[in-house]
Amino acid sequence: MLRRVHGKGSMNDPVDVLIIGAGASGAAVAWSLAETKMHILCLEQGGWMNPATFPSTGRDWEARFFGDYSPSPNIRARPEDYPINDDNSPIKVVNFNGVGGGTVMYTAHFPRLHPSDFRVNSLDGVAEDWPIDYDTLVPFFEENDRMMGVSGLAGDPGVPPRNPPMPPLPLGRSGTMLAKAMNRLGWHWWPSDTTVATVDYEGRARCINLGHCTPACAQGAKASTDITYWPAALRAGVELRTHCRVREITTDEQGMAAGVVYYDADGIEQFQAAHVIVLACNGVGTPRLLLNSASGRFPNGLANSSGLVGRNLMFHPYAQVYGYVAEETDSNRAPPICLWSKEFYETDLSRGFVRGYTFQFGRGVGPVAEAVASEAKGLLPWGAGHHDAFRRLNGHRLGMSAICEDLPEEHNRVTLDPVLKDSHGIPAPRIDYTLGENTARMMEHGIARAKEILAAAEATDICVNSPILYGGWHLLGTARMGEDPARSVVNRWGRSHDVKNLFIVDGSLFVTSGGVNPTSTIQALALYIADQMKQRLANLFD
Amino acid sequence: MSTDGPLTPTQSDDLRAIAAVMIPASTEFDVPGADDPVIQADIVTTLGRDACLVREALDELACLASAPLAALDPARREAVAMELRAKGGAAVETLTRVVLQCYYRDDRVVRSLGLEPRPPYPRGHVLEDGDWSLLDPVRARPPMWRRA
Numbered sequence: 001m002l003r004r005v006h007g008k009g010s011m012n013d014p015v016d017v018l019i020i021g022a023g024a025s026g027a028a029v030a031w032s033l034a035e036t037k038m039h040i041l042c043l044e045q046g047g048w049m050n051p052a053t054f055p056s057t058g059r060d061w062e063a064r065f066f067g068d069y070s071p072s073p074n075i076r077a078r079p080e081d082y083p084i085n086d087d088n089s090p091i092k093v094v095n096f097n098g099v100g101g102g103t104v105m106y107t108a109h110f111p112r113l114h115p116s117d118f119r120v121n122s123l124d125g126v127a128e129d130w131p132i133d134y135d136t137l138v139p140f141f142e143e144n145d146r147m148m149g150v151s152g153l154a155g156d157p158g159v160p161p162r163n164p165p166m167p168p169l170p171l172g173r174s175g176t177m178l179a180k181a182m183n184r185l186g187w188h189w190w191p192s193d194t195t196v197a198t199v200d201y202e203g204r205a206r207c208i209n210l211g212h213c214t215p216a217c218a219q220g221a222k223a224s225t226d227i228t229y230w231p232a233a234l235r236a237g238v239e240l241r242t243h244c245r246v247r248e249i250t251t252d253e254q255g256m257a258a259g260v261v262y263y264d265a266d267g268i269e270q271f272q273a274a275h276v277i278v279l280a281c282n283g284v285g286t287p288r289l290l291l292n293s294a295s296g297r298f299p300n301g302l303a304n305s306s307g308l309v310g311r312n313l314m315f316h317p318y319a320q321v322y323g324y325v326a327e328e329t330d331s332n333r334a335p336p337i338c339l340w341s342k343e344f345y346e347t348d349l350s351r352g353f354v355r356g357y358t359f360q361f362g363r364g365v366g367p368v369a370e371a372v373a374s375e376a377k378g379l380l381p382w383g384a385g386h387h388d389a390f391r392r393l394n395g396h397r398l399g400m401s402a403i404c405e406d407l408p409e410e411h412n413r414v415t416l417d418p419v420l421k422d423s424h425g426i427p428a429p430r431i432d433y434t435l436g437e438n439t440a441r442m443m444e445h446g447i448a449r450a451k452e453i454l455a456a457a458e459a460t461d462i463c464v465n466s467p468i469l470y471g472g473w474h475l476l477g478t479a480r481m482g483e484d485p486a487r488s489v490v491n492r493w494g495r496s497h498d499v500k501n502l503f504i505v506d507g508s509l510f511v512t513s514g515g516v517n518p519t520s521t522i523q524a525l526a527l528y529i530a531d532q533m534k535q536r537l538a539n540l541f542d
Numbered sequence: 543m544s545t546d547g548p549l550t551p552t553q554s555d556d557l558r559a560i561a562a563v564m565i566p567a568s569t570e571f572d573v574p575g576a577d578d579p580v581i582q583a584d585i586v587t588t589l590g591r592d593a594c595l596v597r598e599a600l601d602e603l604a605c606l607a608s609a610p611l612a613a614l615d616p617a618r619r620e621a622v623a624m625e626l627r628a629k630g631g632a633a634v635e636t637l638t639r640v641v642l643q644c645y646y647r648d649d650r651v652v653r654s655l656g657l658e659p660r661p662p663y664p665r666g667h668v669l670e671d672g673d674w675s676l677l678d679p680v681r682a683r684p685p686m687w688r689r690a
Contacts, residue, residue, distance in 0.1 A: 056662040060588065063643040067591055077591075116688040123690060134690070157683045171672025179676040188680055208666030218663040333667035346688040367655060371642040376635065382564045382627060383620060387571050394655060 015041040015239075018260065018274035020246050020289065022046075023101015024519050025505040025526035026280030027225035027233060028144065032530035034236035036537065042238065043262055043272070045245040046080035046098030049226055054218040056210045062368035069215035071105055072470050073097070080243065082422035082429075084284065086472070089433035091315050093284055093472040099242060100226035102282065106473065106519060107214050108195040108222045109337045109360055110150055112141055113521045115160060116346060117405075117514035124347050124354045126438075127407050130511045131483050131492035132528070134160070140524040140531070147232075148223040148523070149201045152193035158342030159190075166198045169207070174329040174363035175338040177398055181456035187343040192360065193520075195223035196335050202228075211332040211366070222335075244270075247426050249277060249293040249302055249502070256541070257302075257502045263424045276501045276533075276540070280526070283313065283475030283507040287414040288429040290479065303479070303496040308489055310415055312408035312477040314513040317435055319443040319466040321450035322362070322399025323459030324392065331395045332366030344402075344449060345515055353441040355405040357515040359450070364397040377463050398459050401468070402446025404439055405515040408477050435467065443467070474518050479508035493536075494529035500541040505529050547586055548593040552610060553600045558582055559611040560603060561641050563623040573654045576645045584644040592636050599637035602626060 016038035019026045030042050051057075055064040066075070071094035073081040080097045096105035115134035120127045145164060152164030168191035171179060175191070182189040196207045196217075207221035220227055234240060243265035250271075252258040259273035279286045287310035293302035301309050330338075341359035344351070365373070374380035374393050381389055417430035435443075443466050454462055482488025485497035494509065496502040505526040507518055514521070533540060549557060561576035574581065589596055606629075607614060607622045614622065626634055645651055649659040 054663070057664075058661050059647055059659070060643075061661050062647070063588070066639060066643070114687050115690040119690040123688070155681060157680065158686050160687055170669045171674070171676070172669045173672075176672045176676065179672075183676060183679055186679075188683065188686060190677070190680060208664075209669045210662035210666050212662050219666070330669060332662075334669040342686055346686070367646040367652070367657070368643045371646050372639050375638055375642060382623065383566060386565050387568045387573065391571075391655070 012270060012272050014259070014273035014275065015039045016274070017041070017276045017278060018043065018272060019278045019280055020260065021101060021280035021282070021285065021506070022099045022225070022230065022240060023280060023282065024103050024225055025522050026101070026278070027229035028147070028523045028526040029278055029280060029505045029530045030238045031147070031229045031233040031236070032527050033533065034233050034238050036534060037237070040238045041272070041274070042240045043244040043246055043260070044099055044240060044242050047242045048099045049104055049216060051216070051218045051220060054216040056212040056218045061212050062366050065215055065369070069105070071096070071214070071473070079423065082426070083420055084428060085417045085420050085430040089431045089472070090435060090469070091317060091433060091467050091472045092470045093431060093475065094470055095282060095284070095475070099230060099240065100224035102473070103224040103519065104216050104226065105214060107337050108335065109517045110148070110193040110195050110520045111340060111358065111516040112159070112162070112524070113514040113516060113518070114345065117512060120355065120512050126354050127512045128482065128487070131481055137521070137524045137528055140527040141520065143527055144520060144523045148195045148228050149197050149204060150193050150195055151198040153191050156190040158188050158345065164193055166201060169194060169196060169198055169335055169338060172330040172334050172338060172363060173327070174398060175361070177325060177327065177329065177457050178339055178361045178400070178453070181453050182341065184456045185452060187341060189339045189341045189361070192337050192340045194335065194337065197221045197223070207335065209334045211334055211336070213335045245422070245424055245426070246289060247292065247424065249289065251295060251297060251302070251499065255297055255499065257499050267424070276503065278503045278505055280506045283478045284414050284429050284431070286504060286506055286508040287478040288416065291416050292427060298498070303489055303498045303502055305498050306486055306489055308410070308480065308487070310478050311410045311413045312480060313412040313414055313431070313433060314406035314408055314474070314476040314510065315433065315472045316406055316474040316513055316515070317404050317439055317443060318468040318471040319402040319404065319446045319450070319464070320399065320468050321447055321454065321462065321464050322397055323454040323462040324396045325398050325457055325459045326396070328395050329364040329398055331364035331397065332369070334363050336362050338363050344445070351445050353438045353445065355407070355438070355442070355515065357402040357404040357442055357446050359400050359402055359446070361400045364395065367394050370394045370397060379461055379463070398454065398457055400450050400453065402443060402450065403515055403517065404442045404446060406439055406513045407436055408480070408512060409436055414478050474507065474513070476507040476510040476513050476518060479504050480511045481509045482511065493532035494525070503529060503533070548589045549586060549597065549600070552604070553597060554586065556600050556603055556611045557585065557596075559619060560623050560626070560637070563620050564638070564641055565645055571654050573651050574648070576641050578648070581644050581648050584648070585640055588644065589640065592640050595633045595636035596640060599626070599633035602629070602633065
């Protein structure tokens with residue numbers, strides 16, 4: 001039975017644009033398209049977040065990172081999560097499902113891809129070039145910086161010029177120690193661009209250093225799209241339906257997307273017709289949905305004539321290295337990331353690999369995280385000596401991660417698991433992934449340089465996690481853009497080569513990964529694609 | 543004794559015994575051991591989704607000890623506990639974590655570390671600005687990014 005909602009007609013009347021996913025890219029594209037005054041609907045499998053329940057409001061704030069605020073959907077296992085079979089991967093997928101998506105649970109590190117990242121084949125003879133370049137995205141990076149609210153410092157020689165709208169986070173004790181170490185080595189460092197507000201900004205309160213930023217910010221200082229793009233998009237008339245999980249995209253006799261079948265908040269199967277469908281489900285969710293939308297006309301999955309849907313999965317393997325200094329660090333008492341270094345970002349063949357990595361420097365961790373990690377590393381004994389050891393370790397950690405460029409390899413892929421299903425009985429994704437040789441050499445290089453930095457900071461008890469097991473934050477490449485329909489899934493403005501009213505705006509688009517956190521670039525791409533759609537409304541399907 | 547909780551009385555006793563081996567009380571730092579009743583109550587009442595793996599670890603412990611751990615002499619108790627630790631695995635890691643996460647949020651323990659026993663929100667923390675002149679040598683560098 002159809003019902004009336006807010007005077008917009010029956011609930012399942014056709015809409016002009018249907019966006020699937022209310023995370024980083026879905027929110028940006030919804031906001032951008034809202035000015036067209038089309039009927040825009042977003043379906044999101046999760047719900048609105050309630051900051052009063054975020055971990056940093058309670059004494060169990062650290063423990064919840066191992067439970068209902070774990071970054072792993074398999075551990076977190078909330079009703080809105082879907083399971084992922086990542087047994088055949090040394091890196092486990094982490095994500096968040098809800099309004100805001102992954103931006104609810106990220107570190108807010110906000111670098112952009114570099115110009116060279118769009119030209120890896122031309123410059124270094126590996127992978128493929130993107131069909132667009134850095135300059136094309138610059139206006140959208142800037143618009144996104146304003147909408148998300150970026151804090152940072154202009155003048156960094158390591159990246160192209162940009163002007164963050166807010167001042168950078170303080171260096172703090174940890175940043176100062178790391179900066180001194182980098183200066184001793186003569187290596188580049190700079191305060192990181194971050195979406196943590198350092199001053200009151202567009203209705204968001206400034207950061208008060210809760211320190212537990214990753215699993216959602218109770219202060220609202222960290223930008224997540226539920227508090228940035230979505231309020232503006234909803235005011236502009238976009239409709240957002242929560243707790244609605246899409247099972248498949250259907251097509252009509254012309255091979256155009258007709259709509260989606262989804263389960264509503266009551267678990268009732270619904271059909272939603274749409275003239276345009278935009279996928280914003282991340283680099284695992286998007287190929288999962290396309291593969292689950294196989295039909296007689298599209299037997300290998302929707303938009304998959306290239307066979308590349310789900311292939312070329314890239315993660316950004318992290319090589320984490322840390323040690324302990326005599327001086328007290330900031331530990332958990334500030335946003336976790338403070339600096340970046342671009343010293344090893346651009347290709348230098350003398351290093352034994354192509355492409356490169358960013359160092360992102362951390363301030364430290366809280367006592368529970370320290371105890372659990374140190375016990376696992378054998379630094380924290382049981383019994384006699386426990387208390388002495390803990391007091392030497394806790395509040396003294398200094399460390400960094402090399403976030404390494406992952407090159408696309410077709411055997412790294414997302415498929416549908418033949419057995420595993422989500423709570424609605426929809427086939428779950430399966431991940432098959434191995435570290436590439438170039439990546440492995442890059443990680444070894446990063447570990448060796450990180451040890452030099454820690455030595456310069458006079459740190460001891462060096463620990464390495466490489467790759468970080470639960471480090472699959474960045475889900476990229478599984479429906480990439482390109483000019484050639486045989487070598488890509490969507491064109492240079494995000495439209496499926498096969499289905500001309502189907503668009504993709506999330507990290508699946510990435511042709512190569514770069515060596516930086518991708519959220520800024522994902523959102524700039526979403527805004528760019530929305531802009532392209534607006535410019536082509538009269539002939540969008542030609 | 544009630545068996546309505548997540549652990550049987552024997553498992554509760556073994557949990558208390560192994561927690562004492564892991565983190566003994568310290569007069570030097572004026573902190574309780576992890577077998578402290580308040581900490582034990584916190585562990586048991588917040589086991590939640592970890593209960594299954596914790597029970598599994600305690601069952602492994604019982605197998606290794608062939609008797610209630612608390613009934614063993616201190617040397618044997620420690621030897622069995624260390625054997626379990628060396629064995630490792632998801633269950634043992636979970637048992638260890640739940641003890642650590644409750645111990646290091648106990649008010650007495652947190653205060654002994656020089657920290658305030660409170661959640662981060664709403665008071666937050668103060669972060670010193672640092673010395674921005676450290677950036678001077680970096681500012682002086684020419685652009686490093688590759689033009690494409």
